[in-house]
Amino acid sequence: xxxxxxxxxxxxxxxxxxxxxxxxxxxxxxxxxxxxxxxxxxxxxxxxxxxxxxxxxxxxxxxxxxxxxxxxxxxxxxxxxxxxxxxxxxxxxxxxxxxxxxxxxxxxxxxxxxxxxxxxxxxxxxxxxxxxxxxxxxxxxxxxxxxxxxxxxxxxxxxxxxxxxxxxxxxxxxxxxxxxxxxxxxxxxxxxxxxxxxxxxxxxxxxxxxxxxxxxxxxxxxxxxxxxxxxxxxxxxxxxxxxxxxxxxxxxxxxxxxx
Amino acid sequence: xxxxxxxxxxxxxxxxxxxxxxxxxxxxxxxxxxxxxxxxxxxxxxxxxxxxxxxxxxxxxxxxxxxxxxxxxxxxxxxxxxxxxxxxxxxxxxxxxxxxxxxxxxxxxxxxxxxxxxxxxxxxxxxxxxxxxxxxxxxxxxxxxxxxxxxxxxxxxxxxxxxxxxxxxxxxxxxxxxxxxxxxxxxxxxxxxxxxxxxxxxxxxxxxxxxxxxxxxxxxxxxxxxxxxxxxxxxxxxxxxxxxxxxxxxxxxxxxxxxxxxxxxxxxxxxxxxxxxxxxxxxxxxxxxxxxxxxxxxxxxxxxxxxxxxxxxxxxxxxxxxxxxxxxxxxxxxxxxxxxxxxxxxxxxxxxxxxxxxxxxxxxxxxxxxxxxxxxxxxxxxxxxxxxxxxxxxxxxxxxxxxxxxxxxxxxxxxxxxxxxxxxxxxxxxxxxxxxxxxxxxxxxxxxxxxxxxxxxxxxxxxxxxxxxxxxxxxxxxxxxxxxxxxxxxxxxxxxxxxxxxxx
Numbered sequence: 001x002x003x004x005x006x007x008x009x010x011x012x013x014x015x016x017x018x019x020x021x022x023x024x025x026x027x028x029x030x031x032x033x034x035x036x037x038x039x040x041x042x043x044x045x046x047x048x049x050x051x052x053x054x055x056x057x058x059x060x061x062x063x064x065x066x067x068x069x070x071x072x073x074x075x076x077x078x079x080x081x082x083x084x085x086x087x088x089x090x091x092x093x094x095x096x097x098x099x100x101x102x103x104x105x106x107x108x109x110x111x112x113x114x115x116x117x118x119x120x121x122x123x124x125x126x127x128x129x130x131x132x133x134x135x136x137x138x139x140x141x142x143x144x145x146x147x148x149x150x151x152x153x154x155x156x157x158x159x160x161x162x163x164x165x166x167x168x169x170x171x172x173x174x175x176x177x178x179x180x181x182x183x184x185x186x187x188x189x190x191x192x193x194x195x196x197x198x199x200x201x202x203x204x205x206x207x208x209x210x211x212x213x214x215x216x217x218x219x220x221x222x223x224x225x226x227x228x229x230x231x232x233x234x235x236x237x238x239x240x241x242x243x244x245x246x247x248x249x250x251x252x253x254x255x256x257x258x259x
Numbered sequence: 260x261x262x263x264x265x266x267x268x269x270x271x272x273x274x275x276x277x278x279x280x281x282x283x284x285x286x287x288x289x290x291x292x293x294x295x296x297x298x299x300x301x302x303x304x305x306x307x308x309x310x311x312x313x314x315x316x317x318x319x320x321x322x323x324x325x326x327x328x329x330x331x332x333x334x335x336x337x338x339x340x341x342x343x344x345x346x347x348x349x350x351x352x353x354x355x356x357x358x359x360x361x362x363x364x365x366x367x368x369x370x371x372x373x374x375x376x377x378x379x380x381x382x383x384x385x386x387x388x389x390x391x392x393x394x395x396x397x398x399x400x401x402x403x404x405x406x407x408x409x410x411x412x413x414x415x416x417x418x419x420x421x422x423x424x425x426x427x428x429x430x431x432x433x434x435x436x437x438x439x440x441x442x443x444x445x446x447x448x449x450x451x452x453x454x455x456x457x458x459x460x461x462x463x464x465x466x467x468x469x470x471x472x473x474x475x476x477x478x479x480x481x482x483x484x485x486x487x488x489x490x491x492x493x494x495x496x497x498x499x500x501x502x503x504x505x506x507x508x509x510x511x512x513x514x515x516x517x518x519x520x521x522x523x524x525x526x527x528x529x530x531x532x533x534x535x536x537x538x539x540x541x542x543x544x545x546x547x548x549x550x551x552x553x554x555x556x557x558x559x560x561x562x563x564x565x566x567x568x569x570x571x572x573x574x575x576x577x578x579x580x581x582x583x584x585x586x587x588x589x590x591x592x593x594x595x596x597x598x599x600x601x602x603x604x605x606x607x608x609x610x611x612x613x614x615x616x617x618x619x620x621x622x623x624x625x626x627x628x629x630x631x632x633x634x635x636x637x638x639x640x641x642x643x644x645x646x647x648x649x650x651x652x653x654x655x656x657x658x659x660x661x662x663x664x665x666x667x668x669x670x671x672x673x674x675x676x677x678x679x680x681x682x683x684x685x686x687x688x689x690x691x692x693x694x695x696x697x698x699x700x701x702x703x704x705x706x707x708x709x710x711x712x713x714x715x716x717x718x719x720x721x722x723x724x725x726x727x728x729x730x731x732x733x734x735x736x737x738x739x740x741x742x743x744x745x746x747x748x749x750x751x752x753x754x755x756x757x758x759x760x761x762x763x
Contacts, residue, residue: 071669096670100637100760128620135609
């Protein structure tokens with residue numbers, strides 16, 4: 001940035017500092033914390049912004065969980081009111097279904113902040129993702145590639161990383177299968193679904209994930225079992241021990257229900 | 260403008276020696292094949308339109324005969340009309356073989372009316388088309404002069420004088436009126452022009468007088484243009500045709516700057532933009548780009564057309580190059596200058612531009628927003644609306660909805676996938692199911708939630724109900740299954756199970 005825009009940008013920051021407010025730049029530069037201290041410690045505060053992150057299901061039956069994890073990450077930061085773009089190839093939609101608006105909202109991601117782009121070729125998905133990452137109007141870009149997404153190799157992910165650095169948003173690459181292709185992504189996650197704890201009505205409890213961090217550019221890897229609280233939009237620990245013994249909690253039998 | 264040999268030119272322009280071999284075109288009229296069009300060489304043989312083919316073949320057994328093809332003629336006429344767009348935006352068709360061009364205010368761009376006419380004729384001749392033009396104050400007069408006149412240019416206010424000597428057929432009259440007039444002894448326009456009107460109206464009808472008035476300018480007649488003229492346009496002509504994509508884009512960039520000035524003067528922004536590329540050989544390529552909001556920024560206009568050109572690939576072959584490029588704003592909206600705030604940076608316009616670009620590149624139906632609909636049929640409960648059309652207030656927040664509403668999956672298959680499921684009790688959830696060759700053991704289930712087709716969509720009452728279950732497998736995978744119909748229903752067979760969606 002040079003000339004007038006740069007001066008304007010400096011002035012804005014100066015004004016924000018005087019008024020003690022956060023500027024857009026501050027918000028964009030903030031890491032995406034999980035709200036779950038074990039993971040945030042390993043990631044040194046959360047997922048790094050202006051970077052590319054990769055997500056893949058551990059097995060083919062875990063696809064729903066992997067997609068849900070991407071939704072959850074997008075929902076974590078949704079309070080900034082900025083848009084999320086979800087790019088999907090046609091084949092990916094046939095393989096694993098279309099994004100369903102009625103499901104997104106209760107999951108924590110407001111559907112009005114969601115844009116969906118369908119493309120015919122994986123190449124187009126990468127192109128669109130690069131262009132979208134450069135745009136400062138979008139906070140998060142998720143591209144879904146069928147199979148291992150072999151097209152997203154080191155070169156392609158490097159381009160995406162550079163684009164993300166320019167635009168300052170988060171880039172998530174959702175592969176339908178874990179891939180061994182080298183990539184310049186900051187972190188790489190393998191997601192498996194975990195059995196949930198039934199809620200107090202005997203129904204299905206909160207969504208639970210087994211998160212495996214298989215690559216971390218700036219720290220150790222790890223593996224955690226967490227539950228997603230769609231209402232508070234935080235991840236929390238899911239203890240795998242024996243379920244709590246039943247006891248009378250008549251004060252809590254109000255209309256609370258997890259999803 | 261009269262394309263006097265349109266049908267034969269259409270065939271002959273492909274041949275190597277156009278115009279030298281006699282060619283006739285025949286169509287069935289009154290139970291015989293008769294000549295409907297012929298070329299100059301055939302005229303030299305004393306053939307005339309309307310002659311039966313049998314007579315012609317008796318005289319010239321080896322003459323070249325083709326069937327009439329009115330559709331192809333019309334297509335050619337449209338193509339020529341496209342080509343004429345370079346002279347004026349107001350081009351009207353006058354089938355079967357004429358074009359009407361409104362050149363008021365355009366002629367000086369080509370160095371006067373004479374030069375304009377010559378340019379058109381030369382351009383058409385290069386394409387192998389023979390034409391006559393008439394340029395006059397009124398449509399009727401130009402029509403008459405083009406077909407029957409000796410000169411093509413009629414000076415201002417001279418319509419009357421120029422038409423005096425022309426035959427009555429020049430007035431665009433029906434053949435019955437023409438023959439009636441001939442019987443009454445009227446041959447030329449001069450014979451009728453100064454006579455009392457009432458007897459003519461009584462004998463030949465009002466239509467005759469209207470044609471006369473139109474030709475003389477006493478009654479208004481307007482050209483019905485094929486395309487509505489754009490509100491704003493900028494164009495550039497090249498003495499040497501350009502062929503490279505970068506040159507075309509550079510030109511579009513320059514034109515966008517001109518267009519911005521025009522738009523800014525009236526405080527408007529374009530919603531629909533069009534680039535017309537005029538190829539040397541007469542073909543016109545039109546590229547359109549729509550925007551989500553009024554747009555004036557030249558760089559963004561150029562970016563839109565970069566995306567547009569990238570998608571079409573080789574479909575638009577530049578051939579020997581383009582000799583004119585025109586950028587026009589077809590639809591415009593009011594766009595007031597906005598004050599950039601100091602406090603916060605506004606990324607909205609950047610996002611709007613991205614939406615425009617992605618929509619231009621992949622098609623506006625590919626970039627969508629989801630909008631809830633008031634129906635409980637899962638497939639129809641959310642509609643995908645093109646993001647360019649849907650402004651923010653379109654989307655209703657669902658969060659405020661009843662938190663006890665049944666949970667819906669995050670992914671929904673547009674076509675529910677059949678599965679093999681085993682249920683312990685009829686009407687109960689499945690205990691295990693097989694989807695895509697993988698067996699899932701169900702350990703927890705919620706349901707059933709019965710969804711039936713809305714009665715107004717299902718007037719026959721044949722649609723089966725669906726009982727939906729939310730199930731979780733031993734590994735934790737969650738799916739949305741449904742059973743179509745009920746056990747022990749009258750129309751026999753066990754009900755089928757489907758997987759409709761995936762939960763996170």
